[in-house]
Amino acid sequence: MATIKGALLEELVRAYFARQGFFVLRSVPYRFDEEDVTDLDVWFYSRQAASARIRAIVDVKNKRSPKAMERILWVKGIQVALNCDRAIIATTDNNPKVAHFAQSQKIQVLSKGFLERLEKKLSKDNRLTLEEFESTVQQYVAHKQDGDWLRIIGEAKSAVACMGGFPAFNRAMFAFRFFGERAEVRLQHRDIALRCALQAAALACISLDAGLERVVFEDGERRYSSIIDGINYGDDGDNRVLASIQSALAVLTEGLPNGRTVAAQAQDYFDQKIAGIRADIIAEHFSREHNAQHLFSVAKELDEAAHEHILSNTGLSVEARTVLGVFADFVGVKRTVLPMASVKIAIPAKNTAVRAIVPTDDKTDGTLSLENLDADLPISLSAEDEKNDLHVQKPLL
Template identity: 40%
Template sequence: MTKKLSKGHEMEELLRSYFLQAGYYVMRGVPFQYEGFDVTDIDLWLYSRTSSVARNISIVDVKNKKTPQAIERIFWTKGLSEAINADNAIVATTERKPEVKDFGNKLDVLVLDGLFLSKLSKSESHFERRLSDEEFIELVQSYDLGKLDGDWKGKILACKSLLSNGLSFDTCNQWLNISKFFAEQVLTKPSRMETALRCFYFSLSLVAIGIDFILKELSFLDQQERIERLSEGFTYGSRGKEVKRE
C-alpha cells in the first residue's frame, strides 16, 4: 500500500489481510441502507464456505481508538448482524479488559481485543502489494468523466451495498448487470482499461460468491436439476417462473 491510511482504516486493512489468509472472502466498507436511508457502513463483511451444504456470513466492527467504547460497539454490532441476517458478529477493539470479552460472549459476539490487534499490527501478514480499499476507490475516481459516464464509483458502492441485502438470484442479476457495464468499458475505453478491468473483476467476484451461496440449497440435486434451477433463477429472479406468469 502506498497511500497513507488513518489508524482505523489501516487496522481494517490488516484485518482484511488476516481473514483473507484464513480463507474468507472479505469486503470492506459495505454500506447498509434501510428504506432508502443510509444507516451505517459495515467495516468488514466476511464470507466462508465451511462445507458443501454450509456457508457463513460474518460482520466485523473495527475500532482502533484510545477510547473504543467496546461495550457500546458490541450492542451495535449484534443488532446490525441481526438486521442483515449475518451468522456471526465480531468486534475488534483496542480494549484489553477481560470483562469486555465476557460481555461479548454473553451476546454471542466474538471480541478481538487489544492484545490480538497489537500482535497483528506487528506481523508481516498483510499484503503490501495489494491496493487498499481507499486506493481502489481513488483509482476509480481518477477517471474525471466517471460520474457522467455511468457513475463508476456509484456502481462500485452499489455492488457493496447489495451484500447487506442478502445473497440471492436478484442480487446476482444486479451484479451481472454491473459486470456487463464494466466489461463494455474495457472494450470502449482503452485509456481506462486497467481501472475498468479491476472494476469488472471486483463485480464478477461478487457474482461468484452469490452463486456459491445459492448452490448451498442445490447441493443434493443432480447436475441437470441444478442447471435448470440456476437457469430459472437467473431468468426470472428469486421469486421464480410461476410468479412471472401471474
C-alpha cells in the same frame, strides 16, 4: 496501537481473515429497500463444504473512546438483520468487562493486545488497499458522470451482503457488463475499468455460490432449472416473483372485457424478454458441481487480481479464465476485452530466478526474479497453504 488509524486497522483485519481463507470485503453499504442504513466495516464469506457457508461481520473501531459495550449491541443487531453466522468486534478498549459482555452475546472480540501482535507479525499484502483502489478509479475524472463507477461497485458489494444469492448475482452481472463495455470503449481508462470488472466478477462468483447452496444435493436438472429461475426472476427458490407475475396476469384476464387477449399478449411479451436474458449460459455451466465448486476459489483469485498493483502482471488460473469467459458470454461482453491470456511458471522456495514457460506460438522466454516468496506468518493465523505454482499474464496491449 496508536500508530494504526481507522482505515489501516480495517485493512489489517481484512488481511487477517483473508489469510485464513475467507473472501473479505471492506466498507460494505448496508441497504434496505434501496435506502442506505449503515456501513459494514468488514464482511466475510466462506465455503466450508459443498452444503455449508459462513457469513460474518466485523465492527472495527480504533478511537480514544471506542465505546465497545455499545458496539457489541450494534454488531449483534446487524448480525440478526443480515442473518450472519458470526459477529466480531475489533476494539482497542482494554476493559476486561468488554470481553465478558461480548461472550454473553456470543460476539467474538479481537482485543487490543491481539491487534498489536497482528500489526507486528502479519506481513503486508502486495495489493491495493480499498482507499488506493478507489483513488485509482478517481483518476478517471469523469467516472461519476460516466455512470458513477464507485456507486456501481458499492451497490454490487451491498447486494452480496444484503440480498439473496441470485438477486445479488444479477446486480453483480450488471456491474460486470457495465465495466466490460467501458473497458472496450474507454481505452485511456481501460486498466481502471478492468479492475472494476474483475471485482464485479468476484462478487458475482460469491453471489452465485450462495445461490447454489440450497440446491447442492439436487440432481442436475433441478439445479439447472433453479439457476434459470433465479436469474430470470431474481428468486431464491420461493417463486414469489413468478407468482406475482401470474397474479397480475390473472387480474388482467378477469378484470377486463378482452382480458384474455391482453393477458396473452402480455405473457408473450414477457416470455420474449425472459428469453433474451440467456440464463441458460450460466445454468449450463454451473449446474455441474465440478464447475460450481470453483466459484469460491475463483472469487478470491479475481478479487486479488483486481487489487494487484500492476494489473498487467496478474496471472489467472484456467478456472478463473473459464468463469470470466462464461460471464462475458452471458452479458455479451467480448472475451478479448478481458485479461485472459496467461503464462505459467514454477514457484521456487526462496528468492531465486525462475524461467517462464511460454505458449508454443511464442519464440522467446525469459527469467523473472521473485522476491519474498516465503510469506509464512510468524503467528498462528490458520493461513491457507501456499499454492505450488503461479500464473503470470502477458502484459495487456
